[in-house]
Amino acid sequence: MLMSSKNKGLTVSYVDVIGDELKRVDEYIKASLLSKQKVLEVALKELLEAGGKRLRPALVLLSGKFGRYDDKKLIPLAAAVEILHMATLVHDDIIDDSKMRRGRPTVQSRWGKDIAVFTGDFLFAKTFLLLAHSTTVENMQGLSKVVKAICEGEIAQYQSRYDKYVTVRQYLKRIGRKTALLFALSCYVGAHESKCPKNVERCLREFGFNFGMAFQITDDLLDFTGDAAKTGKPVGSDFVQGVYTLPLIYAINSSYGSEVIKILDKESYGPEDVERMIELVHASGGIEYGKKLAKSYLNRASAFIEDLAPIPAKAALKNLVDGLTERSY
Amino acid sequence: MLMSSKNKGLTVSYVDVIGDELKRVDEYIKASLLSKQKVLEVALKELLEAGGKRLRPALVLLSGKFGRYDDKKLIPLAAAVEILHMATLVHDDIIDDSKMRRGRPTVQSRWGKDIAVFTGDFLFAKTFLLLAHSTTVENMQGLSKVVKAICEGEIAQYQSRYDKYVTVRQYLKRIGRKTALLFALSCYVGAHESKCPKNVERCLREFGFNFGMAFQITDDLLDFTGDAAKTGKPVGSDFVQGVYTLPLIYAINSSYGSEVIKILDKESYGPEDVERMIELVHASGGIEYGKKLAKSYLNRASAFIEDLAPIPAKAALKNLVDGLTERSY
Numbered sequence: 008m009l010m011s012s013k014n015k016g017l018t019v020s021y022v023d024v025i026g027d028e029l030k031r032v033d034e035y036i037k038a039s040l041l042s043k044q045k046v047l048e049v050a051l052k053e054l055l056e057a058g059g060k061r062l063r064p065a066l067v068l069l070s071g072k073f074g075r076y077d078d079k080k081l082i083p084l085a086a087a088v089e090i091l092h093m094a095t096l097v098h099d100d101i102i103d104d105s106k107m108r109r110g111r112p113t114v115q116s117r118w119g120k121d122i123a124v125f126t127g128d129f130l131f132a133k134t135f136l137l138l139a140h141s142t143t144v145e146n147m148q149g150l151s152k153v154v155k156a157i158c159e160g161e162i163a164q165y166q167s168r169y170d171k172y173v174t175v176r177q178y179l180k181r182i183g184r185k186t187a188l189l190f191a192l193s194c195y196v197g198a199h200e201s202k203c204p205k206n207v208e209r210c211l212r213e214f215g216f217n218f219g220m221a222f223q224i225t226d227d228l229l230d231f232t233g234d235a236a237k238t239g240k241p242v243g244s245d246f247v248q249g250v251y252t253l254p255l256i257y258a259i260n261s262s263y264g265s266e267v268i269k270i271l272d273k274e275s276y277g278p279e280d281v282e283r284m285i286e287l288v289h290a291s292g293g294i295e296y297g298k299k300l301a302k303s304y305l306n307r308a309s310a311f312i313e314d315l316a317p318i319p320a321k322a323a324l325k326n327l328v329d330g331l332t333e334r335s336y
Numbered sequence: 337m338l339m340s341s342k343n344k345g346l347t348v349s350y351v352d353v354i355g356d357e358l359k360r361v362d363e364y365i366k367a368s369l370l371s372k373q374k375v376l377e378v379a380l381k382e383l384l385e386a387g388g389k390r391l392r393p394a395l396v397l398l399s400g401k402f403g404r405y406d407d408k409k410l411i412p413l414a415a416a417v418e419i420l421h422m423a424t425l426v427h428d429d430i431i432d433d434s435k436m437r438r439g440r441p442t443v444q445s446r447w448g449k450d451i452a453v454f455t456g457d458f459l460f461a462k463t464f465l466l467l468a469h470s471t472t473v474e475n476m477q478g479l480s481k482v483v484k485a486i487c488e489g490e491i492a493q494y495q496s497r498y499d500k501y502v503t504v505r506q507y508l509k510r511i512g513r514k515t516a517l518l519f520a521l522s523c524y525v526g527a528h529e530s531k532c533p534k535n536v537e538r539c540l541r542e543f544g545f546n547f548g549m550a551f552q553i554t555d556d557l558l559d560f561t562g563d564a565a566k567t568g569k570p571v572g573s574d575f576v577q578g579v580y581t582l583p584l585i586y587a588i589n590s591s592y593g594s595e596v597i598k599i600l601d602k603e604s605y606g607p608e609d610v611e612r613m614i615e616l617v618h619a620s621g622g623i624e625y626g627k628k629l630a631k632s633y634l635n636r637a638s639a640f641i642e643d644l645a646p647i648p649a650k651a652a653l654k655n656l657v658d659g660l661t662e663r664s665y
Contacts, residue, residue, distance in 0.1 A: 044491045098457060102450040121431040121494050124453060128427060128460065129487040135464045136480035139473055147476070151465035158458040162373045165450050 019322035025068040035086040063088045066193035070211045072320035074201025087137040094130035160184025168249035182223040190219030210311045217308035224301040227252035243281040254293030261291035348651035354397040364415040392417045395522035399540045401649035403530025416466040423459035489513025497578035511552040519548030539640045546637035553630040556581035572610040583622030590620035
């Protein structure tokens, strides 16, 4: 652990607290995803090795620390949550027709849409299989509901593509289902499995939800502020695909709205359109607005864990919030 | 019930035995598939109303009759099995790029591939949600394993497309995973939930598996013998899409093999190619071979339930076997 004057206290990254367990989660996932179908196994191995921060498993484990932490129980659950996340990524990429994810070719661009459909299904099945082995009926139900909500969120997103009248409210509902619910569930599962008191369980779940909202808003900002080399996908690719996120929705409703809409209404977008759109979104204040909204979700997330026991896991959750706060400023 | 001299005994259709429950299964499915996403709801309603024989739910319910039958427990399970089947149909149609299923446009041709991916996922989630509410961990695990196997079977099928060296053994393994396992599971779930003795559970599961094998073989024969108006898809569409089923595999390895392969090797197939292929498959004895193999699976299925209690459900299972036997002669 390091002292950091900037944060006026301890800076504890989640890797400090649960780094070893996260390695075991990865091992567990690898072992779970063996299949007689070699294509499937190779596709999954690539997916796993493409990295990712394992945020959802981290939330399961950190939340578990507030109760009777039992790594034997929590590691399969943390693995299940990550496998579920992988399943949604694979199916998302089909929808977006994405060629790259985290700087690597997607399952569908490498193996075809058909393999991608079944790879995702296989991962869903695997998620439920892991859960059926290792959790309570409540966690199982929670997870099924979240999968249902994710599907509904994705369909809502797809349905509202190219919709210039989409509201901030609709956007928030959509990312709530698409992203924040799984963050909330990850916290809930860890807390519930470790038999935390109901109020602690609730605080952690709320932490997860609000953190998840901020996470997705920040991620969506990157489509206008990011560096393609870092994000692994071209700038502006969301709106080019008709997915209008917060900064753009803000710009549509600003005094720059008419020029924004004129670009959106074009039959196709050239690089100069993308460039101009990014300028307009910045000029409208859409980025600032997104950052402010993300910050308010992060504040709410922090507030929900304020009264929890001052254990290292709490410092790690705080650190996640601080990390995202920095990302959004 | 009707006396039938042909079958030297009672002819009891499953509708006679569990017709009312099957209606309630349909109601249950309809109620389960409500969604805030209207597209999803409409797509699912169409899928449900397109019909189908509800064979899998029927197997759950009939198998349940051999134990302590409790319709309140079994109806949600029967619904879950059918919803799972619907999920696999929706995702299958994406792979096959099918325009029609049971004489109606498929979800993907009507709503697009993207909606179809999530419709399938939504159905998977729903399946597990229903199960988490209403069954034992064993049934849950059984189901997850079957979903995994179905995915592996589908991937195996996709991988072996246009493979002229595919063997009968590989074909049987593929349809075992793709189809027969879910039939087996349906029987097992019903028997297990009704607390049948282990040996009865096993006999019913084996009945389901062997019946499922015969069912798929018979279905595959229809691609060469069927009437497009009845089957709802054009004759020969399996092999045109590179899916080589039993009669064709037989023909490839017969004395007609060289002409069969000459057609398969063409860049594209005209109607005259399809017609000639059907002639060759018939001439090679591939249809007869398929019928014989289906019959042997049906005999095994019958043998497995021979010693079960002589209740109406048993007569209904027998009747299913007889119905399929007739279909294959």
